[in-house]
Amino acid sequence: MFHPTCLGDPRNHDISKGSGGSTGEALPQWDLSDLYAATDDPKLAADLDRAEAEAQALEAEAAGKLEGMSGDALAAVIERFERVEEILGRAVSYAQLRFSGDATDSENGRFYQTMQERATAIGSHLLFLTLELNRLDDAVLERKLRESSALAAWESWLRDLRVFRPHQLSDEVEKLLHEKEVTGRSAWNRLFDETVAAMKVRVGEEELTVSAALNKLSDRDRSVREAAAKGVSAAFGGQVKLFSLITNTLAKDKEILDNWRRYPRPGSSRNRANMVEDEVVDALVSAVREAYPRLSHRYYSMKAKWLGMERMQHWDRNAPLPDEDDRTIPWLEAKERVFKAYNAFSPELASVGQRFFDNPWIDVPPRPGKASGAFAHPTVPSVHPYLLLNYHGKSRDVMTLAHELGHGVHQVLAADQGYLRSGTPLTLAETASVFGEMLTFRAVLDAETDPVRRRALLAGKVEDMLNTVVRQIAFYTFETRLHDARRKGELSAEQIGEIWMGVQTESLGPAFEFTPDYSVYWAYIPHFVHSPFYVYAYAFGDCLVNALYGVYQSGAVPDFQAKYLDLLRAGGTLRHRELLAPFGLDASDPGFWRKGLDVIAGFIDELEQPVAGAAA
Incomplete structure (x- = not known):
């Protein structure tokens, strides 16, 4: 603990x-x-x-x-x-x-x-x-x-x-x-982290860290994206036996412990920790998987046309759109965008967020050896949280700042509950982060009057939501199939790769063809190692926030901001039913998840409408 x-x-x-x-x-x-x-x-x-x-x-x-x-x-x-x-x-x-x-x-x-x-x-x-x-x-x-x-x-x-x-x-x-x-587990976690941190990826004439190489997958130049993709495949392919050993060992370790503790299935222990019933998670997963055709399949088919391709390769998935503004956004501007969005919603929320900018509580620059991606660490209530970013100056980096700041603000507000009661189940911990993103995105979108730039912003948001919902449920499906298969015996790297390729094809749809070397891309996703079955919490949080933000926009709940801050202050003292009740929401209702998914589908509907001056 x-x-x-x-x-x-x-x-x-x-x-x-x-x-x-x-x-x-x-x-x-x-x-x-x-x-x-x-x-x-x-x-x-x-x-x-x-x-x-x-x-x-x-x-x-x-x-x-x-x-x-x-x-x-x-x-x-x-x-x-x-x-x-x-x-x-x-x-x-x-x-x-x-x-x-x-x-x-x-x-x-x-x-x-x-x-x-x-x-x-x-x-x-x-x-x-x-x-x-x-x-x-x-x-x-x-x-x-x-x-x-x-x-x-x-x-x-x-x-x-x-x-x-x-x-x-x-x-x-x-x-x-x-x-x-x-x-045991923590030692294998350390081996994974140190291995990835020390790896170098060759991209063209450069030798890059894993984080820097992965960033190249969103480069505007397709040849750079392809070179980065092949470099990542080669680097992780060269270590795939080690990563397979780590994965097999941890999956078997989990099976043994789950059997001793009498958990009915591999994801059950995580669900208990998240204070959410297996049936609620099943409803979420089923709703998202059923929505693949109207969400990811439909969007990526549009994106292929925008990029002038009949079918995309996996390194095209995060390619910038033709109309996307790829200018570098200075850090000071990023801070200002996020602060303004938070402040417009609630000056109190913004004032808590401002502490992270006024004090050295954020680590922003990318550097060798630093953890890739981004996170918020609550530390302990008697101190304060710390945020880790790898800021490259792109619009999605601004959204990452909004996301992590949401976590940080949540952790500060919940600290009054004390060390044991401030921690929030993962499913609810993502509420503040995704809500902070939504506030920032809506502020930027509402201020944009040019229809072409507006569509580019909307498409970027859809991609982020697909990464948060569709992608994470695909990851959850991958973990479920892997852990089920591991119970029949140790899995080869090829078998793990087959499971990975299967869920990617299913979730991303016919707009893609996947080269065989993509089969090792499961190996660098840290949540599979550090926190099995964590990933569905992101989809839970995104769909929850979509529904919550809809209530906010409708004006149907008086004093919404005050009730929202109370939700954050509650920390881990209330369950999801109690926290959502003031907003008229219930995550156990089968229709709840569709509400959240309908928001994404609505954005895609808007993108399907022709815009004068936009790329075809």
Whole structure:
């Protein structure tokens, strides 16, 4: 529980958008000293020693005694538990952010591993608490909650903890799994990260980082896109045995653990963590897959015609459109666009966002060794979040800034709930980020009077939405098929590639033909390694925001902005049904997902209309 989640932009799970060029500005970099001054900061060592002493004391005083405690005494134990967990979260956050800043620095890797090992060892003394709480009878816990207002404040956290009650193992097994994590999944994660960070991709005469090479896939020159695509294929093809081993090992590891915990299927544990029912996820996935023909298939057929092609290759998917404005957008202009959009919706929302620009909380410039893509890291409530970007000055980079700033603002507003209650399930964590994007896009679109540029903006937004919804559900389908197939035996790189090519063909449609070397492109998507079955959360968030924004535009809900800020402040204390109820929305309604998908379809309808002066 001491490892906060980094929340990223779905556009960056496949390629990092932008030209790969520089804006020529001095771009801001983060200063992590609000966490710790350095890896040898005496405060870090003192914090860990204090956490260890407090964890040992808590175990000695409370283990085996929770059932007999009064509600007030139990609340006090949970408060002490939270304080220790926050110290561990702070230390591991610092190590993770240093590692993300440069994974090629061996000292950063060593320090990150050391912090994880130390935090895991200290956390072993705290493990008794959650295990014992889940063993309490419902009637016993309900009585304690009624009798103690202090414990009642923890009711939402206890509710979410007890979701995992049917899947809890014996104390000895739970402790073993906890302590072996640092030599299990997290070690494979580190191997993946360090391998990708150290890789070089040849594109023409250049040797580029993976991130820079992927950026070339959106270059206006088709020959550059093709060279980049072939370079990426060659680089990952050369390492495909290693990536296949990582994938096979983690999938088998997950199967073993899921069987022990009695999860009905591979995605169930993620759904429990997201506090969403398997059936709700199934409804989302089915709705999106049924919509492939009217969404991605239809759009990409139009794009092929705009590009003057009968069929596109995979390296054409993110090609700029003929009418697209490909000028470099300075960082200061990007900040201004996003701030204005946030401020027009809610000055309070914008003022929270402004803190990230006034302080060194964002790391913006691309550089060797830095994590690709973008993410927001909440760290701990007593400090503040940090954002990581790779800014190349393109319009979609502006949208990435709007997305990550939404996460950051959400994390700041939820911080008052405290360390244990501020964390939001992934499905709802994407609400603020995608809503921030929508605010920014609508502001730019509404200000554009030229019909040709307006259509280019609209097409760019459709591509982003397809990447967020269609692409991520295709990734989810890939994971599901891969994990199901892995249960029958280890998969070869060729078998994994066949699954990948199948879902790409199905989701993107007949406008594409895929060269065989595209079959290795699954290998660099980090969510398959770091957080299996995470990706549908982006589609969940996008469809949810489309419906939510529709309510906002309609004016049907009084004081919408205040209710929206309350939604963000709630953190993890409320479930999706409770959070959406003030807006008249219900994610369990089968029609809910169609509302969100209809927004994308409506944009495509508009793009189908001829525009004078636009490319045919």
